[in-house]
Amino acid sequence: MNKPNNKRKKESQEKIEKIFVELIQEKELNEISVTDICKKANLNRSTFYANYLDVYDLADKIKERLEQDVTNLYLDEELNQYNSNNFSKIFRLVKENPLFFKTYFKLEFDSIDTFKQDYRYDINQAKEFYNDEYIDYHIEFFKAGFNAILKKWLNGGCVEPIEDLCKILSSEYSKK
8 A cells, every 4th residue: 555645545535524524514514515625625626536425425424433433432341241331431522523523413413323332321220220111211311311411512612521411411310
């Protein structure tokens, strides 16, 4: 492999993604064109098309990368089959990449089901708390609540300390 070309390709991809993320904050996806991105990034259209099929493919690639980043946070837990209930990892990732996550949610990739394996709901704890009744409903309630808390925090500028958000989650989803 030609490493200088790989580096150039990666730099082009990063530039394209950065411009796309900026544009999506101002416009809807269907209003963004390859030409808009290329002009703003000072790149040729051929460079864009060497990396992406179209703007929708670019959006999908960003989504996939964010989902992989989240998956990687909990890889150890998945491999060792335990659930730490440590949500500070995801809050930290969001705080470090706010525009990408705002983009994720703006593109309506906000179904927490997409992250289902990473936000593993603690089924054992739920069975203990709720006597194994209506677990599916509790899971849906938890996912929607977590998603709402994450979005509110993100839209508010990630001001509150991550530890406080974890305490909120813990108090909302602990045995009453």
